[in-house]
Amino acid sequence: MTAPKKFVDTTRLGLPKALDHEFREFCRGLVETLGGDLRSIIVYGSLARKEYFPERSDINTLIVVEDASLESLRRTIEVVARGRAGCRVTPFFLTPHDIKTSTDVFPIKFYDMKDAYELVYGEDVLADLEIRDDNLRLEIEQELKILLLELRQFYIQRAAKGGQGGAEHLLAYFNSFVYLLKRVMRFQGVDVPGRHDELLLAAARQYDLDSEMLKRMLEYKRGRALKEPVAEAIPLYKAVSKMADVVGRMLIGARE
Numbered sequence: 102m103t104a105p106k107k108f109v110d111t112t113r114l115g116l117p118k119a120l121d122h123e124f125r126e127f128c129r130g131l132v133e134t135l136g137g138d139l140r141s142i143i144v145y146g147s148l149a150r151k152e153y154f155p156e157r158s159d160i161n162t163l164i165v166v167e168d169a170s171l172e173s174l175r176r177t178i179e180v181v182a183r184g185r186a187g188c189r190v191t192p193f194f195l196t197p198h199d200i201k202t203s204t205d206v207f208p209i210k211f212y213d214m215k216d217a218y219e220l221v222y223g224e225d226v227l228a229d230l231e232i233r234d235d236n237l238r239l240e241i242e243q244e245l246k247i248l249l250l251e252l253r254q255f256y257i258q259r260a261a262k263g264g265q266g267g268a269e270h271l272l273a274y275f276n277s278f279v280y281l282l283k284r285v286m287r288f289q290g291v292d293v294p295g296r297h298d299e300l301l302l303a304a305a306r307q308y309d310l311d312s313e314m315l316k317r318m319l320e321y322k323r324g325r326a327l328k329e330p331v332a333e334a335i336p337l338y339k340a341v342s343k344m345a346d347v348v349g350r351m352l353i354g355a356r357e
Contacts, residue, residue: 127184141165141223149217205233268327
């Protein structure tokens with residue numbers, strides 16, 4: 102297990118200088134504000150995968166605290182607000198008890214954290230974490246069906262308006278889809294590349310998905326202007342629908 106870090110260490114994150122300063126100030130603010138209640142600060146997601154784009158990416162940060170009551174978290178409001186404004190931190194507060202009792206309820210979330218993370222402060226609570234995936238297939242199916250409903254709603258509400266409106270929403274749906282693709286592939290024993298461009302290429306081949314659409318969406322995620330979100334919603338919906346069918350067949354097979 103990685104030795105606990107007694108001081109804030111962002112050297113492995115590779116943030117631009119100004120953002121690194123803001124994020125270190127955020128972490129130091131947590132250390133000063135929470136004191137002994139703070140167990141860990143861990144960065145996961147795009148920054149840990151080295152696929153971080155300052156104009157679009159958040160800094161997903163797991164913050165493990167002894168006490169996550171609202172009264173206790175109230176102490177962090179100003180620190181979090183400055184972090185959100187300064188470097189787009191997205192904090193995720195959990196207690197050790199939350200982690201211990203939630204891996205079977207939210208296996209996708211914990212797998213995503215373990216896939217790529219960097220310890221910034223305190224204890225590495227993820228290194229030896231065992232994730233129970235008893236409910237993984239069901240959670241994947243639920244999340245894919247929710248995504249389908251959201252895309253339908255998006256299309257109905259935006260189709261008459263056209264233009265660039267709704268681009269951020271569509272990118273959020275795409276991010277969710279990539280997140281779920283990774284879990285389906287891993288559950289089926291398919292090799293899962295770490296980088297998203299390689300992951301999407303492998304998924305397109307494995308499940309006969311629209312590789313050009315996936316490539317375009319990834320380019321939008323990386324900063325290219327998304328001029329026609331409604332038009333792109335159609336092939337994305339088809340890809341999500343196809344993966345929902347794949348998972349549905351997995352569940353039927355498991356029940357037989």
